[in-house]
Each structure stands twice: as structure tokens, then as C-alpha cells.
Amino acid sequence: MTKVYPNAASPLPQVCGGECRELEADPVSAVLTVWKKSLIFNCDGFTVFGADGRLVYRVDNYMFRNKGEIVLMDALGNCLLTVRRKRLSLSDSWTVFDGETADNPRFFVRKSANLLNTKCVASVTSAGGGRSKNEMLYEIQGSYPRRCCTFYDDKRRQVAEIRQKESSIKGVDFGADVFRLVVNPGMDAAAAMAIVIVLDQMYGSSTARFFLTN
Template structure:
């Protein structure tokens, strides 16, 4: 655990500062650091830091062999989304539930669903995100990435980018590794929902 804490300090220089409650919606453009590591020793997951180096979100999958059900938590350990892997015929997708859910107890219905769009070009991959399913007010986002780059963007139906992720560099321009990302989120965006989508996408891409 000590080694994990020291490494965390390298990922974000202020990461050892105690965390505070994060906002639900962005009021301005905000920048986060995503470290695709769990703070739990030998665990799977990710840790998200805000621009002050404080922990904002985390995923700690204590059962490393079980990736079909994960939980997105805030810095206090409160579950924000349960994210479940689903399959319908030959199609596989991930769904996010706000209320506690399991693979055998998801009657409340999902808040969002992430699935791969198979009508894609050779070089780019696109994923469709269905949102607002729990309120019967569905709307769509789209995730676009390049196969040759560790970067992707999330945009709305008008093509406006709401969040973008790219490899994080140090102050001197050196890549911090293929498991450390900078995430920029635009104003008036639900942060926890974006994080739920990012977690589902990372699971689909086997990045977590």
C-alpha cells in the first residue's frame, strides 16, 4: 500500500491532500486526472483526481476475476452507479444503474447504456451512449476514438464535445504512462454520469 501511495503522488503531485466533496454538475470547464489503478492493493479499478489533486471518484473491484459488475463511488465510498455487463443475442453492452443493483436484481432499469457501433470505419471506433433511460427521456452521446491513439472524446447529438480524454504528460512533456489520462469536462455537465460512461467504456476496452 505504501508503494501505491508513493506512485499516486507521482501521478498527481497534490494527490496526498485529503479529499473533499466534488460537485455534481460542472459550472466551468474542469480538468481531472484518471489513473487506471485501484488504491486497494492488488485490486482492479481506477482513481480520479480533481485539479487540486483531491480524490473525486474511484472504482475498487475487490474481486479481480469478476469484471461483470463494478461500482463507481465518490471519494467517501458512496456508490453512485452500479455498472453491469449485459448481452442480448450477439450484442454485448454495459448498463449503469443509480440504485444498488446486481445481475439478478436490476428491475429499476438503467440510467445509461454503452454499446459499440459496428457501422464504423477501419481506423476509427465509435460507441453509442443512451442516456436518460431511467426517466424515459432518452438522449444520446457518442464516444469516438482512434485505434492508433490512447485518446477519445464524448460528444452530444449535435457533435458538441462534452468531455475529452488524452494521455497525461508531466510538466516537462513526458508521458506518465498508458494508464494515466487527463480528462477535460465542459460546463453544465453531470460529472458522475460522465464518469459512469467513462468507466463503462474502459471496461469494454479492457482498460480496467
């Protein structure tokens, strides 16, 4: 069986045609392999490996937990960020908090409803904390179901990318459950992973969304 975690020497493949530009990883960029699977039995979640194959982040969604809340943890199980859905929002909208409390919102992620900008799938805005509330931080363009998304900051600089992962073994396909998250300097990798979690709720499988909206 081919390994899910990355080979540090493997290149970043171009798999999305003209819709996604090739992102050449900076020497200090974080190149993560995201596996849409929890390491704990009977849990839905994510397992994220670094370029050296070590566990970096994990998400373990227990069925008995708050169904509108997802916790991003480090390799030791410490809570880094908490993602919560806005229940009364007219749009598909989520808030990302520092740690496990609801006292320190970091940013908001909203599903795009702009019919004039069909490339945009979600927008990320500030929750305050030194910046104006609802100030634009990032725009995500592309297609999450195809694992082909580009993150742009407020100056239109490409700061992160979701891209399909190819196996080094010919004929072996990881499918949509294993993909790369490349985060360039200047963007927090944990924040990028939190955005991935929200995108999965917005555009992922109906089974995953069911657990968090009912």
C-alpha cells in the same frame, strides 16, 4: 517520482495529431486526472483526482465481487453509479444504473459496430427517465487505447474528452495508465467517468476484461 494528480496550472496538451481537436477547458469545466489503478491492494480499478489534487472518484474491483458489475464511488466510498454488462446482448453492451441497485437505469453504452462510421467507438443511449428509451445521448469518437476520445452530444456539441496526460518533468512519461478526462458544463462528470469505465472494458487490457467476463 512525479505526481500523478494534476497541476491546476498545467495546460491541456495536444497529443493526438489531427484526429483529436484541442479542447480548451471552460473555467467551470471539470478537469480530472484518471489513474488506472486502485488504491486498495489486490484490486483492479481507477483512482480519479480533481484539478486540486483531491480524490474525487474511485473504482475498486475486488476479485470475489460479481464479475459483470463495476461500482463507481465517491471519495468516501459511497456508490454513485453501477455499471453492469448485458449478458445476453449480441453486441458488447452495458447498462449504467443510479446507486447500487438494478432498479434505476440511467443509460446504455454499446460498442460501435457501424462499418460506415469507423470514427465512432461507442454510443450512449437513454434508458428512459424523461427521455425516449434508446434515444441518442452521446457518441464517442477516437481511440481509447491511445487515450484520445471525444464525446459529442445529440446536437454534435463536444462535451467531454479523454486525453493523454503529460508530466511537467522532462523525460517522464505517465503512459496509458494516467490520462485526463475533461468534462464541460452540461455533462455530469460521474456519468462521463462511468463511460470511461465501459470504454476500458471494451478496448482496454485483456487482463481487465477477463475479470469481468469470465
